[in-house]
Each structure stands twice: as C-alpha cells, then as structure tokens.
Amino acid sequence: MSGSLFAVARALAFVLLALVLCGAIFELAGYSSLSMFQNIAEGAFASPEALLNSLGWALPLFVIAAGVVVSFRCGYFNVGAQGQFYIGAIGSAFAVEWLNGAPAFIVIPAAILAGMAAGLLWAAWPGLLRIRSGTDEVITTLMANFIAGLVLIYVTSGPLKDPSGTGQVTASRPIAALYRISDSGGVSPAIIGLVVVSGVLIWVLVNRTAFGVLSSLAGRNPVMVGWQGGRLARLGLAGFLVSGAFAGLAGAIELLGPQGRLVSGFLPAEGFTAILIALVAGLSVTGVAVVSLFFGGLAAASLYLPVIAGLPAAAIDIINAAIALFITARAWPRGLGLRRVRRAP
C-alpha cells in the first residue's frame, strides 16, 4: 500500500513540475501565469455548473482512458485513441443514418454497437500489422489518427453532409432528438450508466481475470508470458481490440450525446488527453476514474478560457503536453510498467 501511495505522490510531484514549466511558458508569452491558472480553475471547478460541465467532459475521457489502460498494460503503445474515437463516431453516425425512422430502442443500441465495432476495426489493422510483421504500432497508430481525421472531413463533406451547412467547418446532419442520449451538457443517466458499466467491465478484465494477470505480465516481462503458457501476440492484439472498442464507444457517446452531429475536427485533443489520463493514473482503472475528473475539468476550461477570460485555449494543450513530458519519469508504480528488461552483458 505504501508503494502505491509513493507512486501517487511521485505522479503529483511531476504534475506540479509540469505546471511550473507551463507557468514559465505563459510568462514568456506575455500572459500572467497566476491569472491563467486562476481562470482555468474557475472554468473547471469553481461553480456547480462548472463541475457538472467538467463531469460531462470527463465521462467519455474515462471510457477512452480505461481502454487505453488495457493496451498499455499489454506493453503495446496504442496511441491511436483519437483515430479510433473518430471512426467510432463515424460508424455510429452511419448506423443512425441507415436506421433513421426506426424506434429509439433499436437505433440507440445499434448505433452504440456500430461505434464500438468501428473503433475496434480501426484498432485491428495496426494491431495485426504489429503482431504479424512487427510494424511499429506507435507510428501506425499515429498515422491512423491523421487518416481518420481526413476520413471525418470526407464523411462530413460528402456522404453525410448537411446541405444547409455553411462556413468553413463541415458537419453532418443533426441527429433527431429522439435518438439523442443527452443534451449538449453531456451528463445524463444513460451516459452515466454506459460509462459505469464499461468501467466495471474493464476493472474486472484487468483485475479479476487471467487475461488481466497475463497482460500486466506482458508489459513487464514479455518472455515470462510464454513460460506461463500465454501467447504474447494474441494478448497484445486483444488489448488493442479492447482499447479500440472503448474508444469507439466514447465516439458513439459523444455523437449521440453532447455533439448531436459529426463536425469535422471535433475534440482534436481527446485521444491524447485520454492516453495522458491512463499514464497519470499509473495504468490503474480506479486511478483513471479520479484522474479523468481532473482532465475533464481542464478540457472544460479550454472552452471557458477564450470566451469568458479572453485567454487562448492553447494553454490547456500546453498543460497537457507538459504533463505528458514528465509523467513517465519513473512514475510507473513499482513492478508495473515499461522498464527495460536487463540483459546479462
């Protein structure tokens, strides 16, 4: 227990260090770092509405991050959450489009499943390339993010284009109110239910199944997995698919919930933030639940800053990036993680 307390303290220390670096950058750019942090805190946590808003941002982030935990535990760096999230939203939008007119109790589950399947498929090809040919998954998933972004632009300006839409940002037709699972705030019983169910599922998968034990072993010492009778490649691919499916689920939730339509380039930092949440939480599912509230608050503040305080939203990107820079600094809890396997010289 003291080991994990130590890990939490270390993670907090590095987050603080990252915030100091951000403060320095803000000052260099000519902003007062004090007022910047104060405004971010106001936008994120200062009032009940802000808290509710932050929760709305945190829910999809939690789903993606919990999925990311699974693939990172297997020792595979699936950094393609953003692309899987987009493709999930697109799959879900197509399902709604095709089933338009059917009763809601058919359309909504179908759209959610379509989103999960689409996210899973978008994670499947980098995973297969990785285990079949040893193609580095960091590069393929990063490229997959760019391709998914372009597919989203294509879909919103082609097949699902809103004909009444004007301006530079393309968007799809809005989804009928009947099929929405929340208002634009993003907090509703349906969404909370979905998020809690996926959280419990992943917690059980990670902590109470043979897959969970073997996968965290795979992250630490891949050779041992073979000796324990596990198949490293199969384990890694399963991790990929699980994380892709949950990123896709988050895409479906965003589409049916707060967004209500596909917009090209929506939530561009969602995947990166979710990966960050998984790392800050030390790849623990319960940790992810707490940490995603914090990052949900930051994400909520990214809308508050330019509108209310007149400060650039890029400040939030900088905070996230600085935390990413430092968070793996020995922040892996003891025995879990990506440490080098020492070879006898």
Add this chain to the structure above:
Amino acid sequence: MNDLIALILGSGTPLVYAAMAGVLAQRAGIWHLGLEGLMIAGACAAVLVTSAAGSLLAGLGVAIAVCVLGSALLWVVIEKLKANPIIAGLGLTGLGLGGTDLAVQAVFDSEATVRSEIGLPRLGAAFGPYAHLSVLVLAMPVVVFALWVLLRRTRFGLQLAACGEHPFAARSVGVSPPRMRLVALLLGGVLCALAGAELALGSLQLFSVGMTAGRGFMAFAAVIFGAGHPVGAAFAALFFSVVEALGIKAQLLLGNALPPDLLLALPYAATVAGVWLSGRLRGGGQSSGAFAELRDY
C-alpha cells in the same frame, strides 16, 4: 516533369532535415518522437523573429536556439528523470504545437497565419525551373553526405552507434552514453530548426498554426524505413514526398473523380506501408520480446 521534381524537392527537404535529426537520435538509442514539436517550434521562431527583426540571420539564430533548448529539455527528461522516451517525445511535440499556437496568439491576437516579407535566399534564375527553391534544398545532399561521413567514417559515429546498440560496451571503453545522446539530440535540434525554417521560409514564407501536419512523425517513420542510415532515411523521406506530390497531381488530373480529402491521406498511408515493409524485411513479428528491449533503449 521538372516542376514535379521541384515540387518533390520543395516538400521533401524539410522532411529530410528532420529525418537526419531522427537518425542521429536513433543511432544514439533514442526513438525521437519530438521531431514534430521541434520542427514547428523552429518554423514559428524563424517566421516570427525574421518578420519582427527584419533579419533572416536573427530568425535562424533564434529558431536554432529554441530547438536546441527543446532538445536539451527532452534529454534531461529522458536521461536524468528516466522518462519513457516515446511518451516524453510525444509530450515535447504537444508542447511545440501548443506553444507555437500560444505564441502566435500572444503576438497577433486571433490570427492563425503570420507572413514574413523575407524568405530564405533562392537558387536564382540560373537554375531554370528550380529558381524558386531555397538554398537549403541545394545544401540538403551535402548535409546528408556530411552526416553519413560523421556516422559511418568517424570515431564519433562509431561511439554513437555503440551507445545505441550496446551501452554497456560503450561504457567499457570510457564513452558516456548519456553525454553522447546529449550531443546527438543537440545536433538534431539544429537540424530540426533548419527543417522548420525551410518549411516556413522556403517557398511559402508564412507560418500557420499546426502547419507541420504530421511531417515530424513522417520523418521519424523515414528513419525506421531507412533503417537508421542517413542515406536510406533521406531516400525514404523523399519517397514520402513523392507520394504526396503524386496525390496533388492526381487531384489536378482527375478533378473530383476521387475525394480530395482521401488523396491527402496518401502520404500517411505510404508511411504505414514503408514502416510495414521495413518490419517485414527485418523479419519482425516473431521476436516481440527482443523488440521490447529495443524499444526502451
């Protein structure tokens, strides 16, 4: 044909410079995913300072200083704080993308693009259809060759490779792997600054937020595709820009027969194909355990 080659050279040169920075880091044993962030920081600093001070030299100087500082930060985080190089590199990239966004907004309020009156010196009329290319394009083969000499024909290059492949062996002959990595990253910072300067001041003479659009990651993929060899990585980088140029040509020829947004995805798909190919050639797949070792220097 000539204008196609000029297009390829123009868009490929920043990739090649960034890939050379990646090669240096790769040989020292660091997977450099911060290339994207350093490149955009270099581009932003070059344009902002050049247009503000009216001097190209000042712009280049500040760009190099910024990139070298960023590289030093990455080194501290990886070597001193023992962070995971991949995540730290992605963090540096995010810092570069967000920091340049903030800097542009701080100076120009809400404008997303900044123009510069002064650009890099051009080749001039003597080069015919290549007149509009910058001198950095001409210098590119020289830099690649110099890097090849440095890495393959000098004591320093051998020591650097030892630090990447077997740090223990390097240490046993009195070479300090962390110090060699610092040198490699700082040199790479200079190259990234040149890559950014060429990207922004080469033919466009403007900086826009997020203008690198994944080119740094492509440069990193070129390093993998080129097996960490300077000449191989340079050709891999040029191959990616050939695909990009063909995509643009196809768009002009076919008009709207193919969706233009999907043609834009071609270079990214080519990058995946290149990395897949190099994985196959090295017989990957089966040796996941050995790969995990390679991954974490």
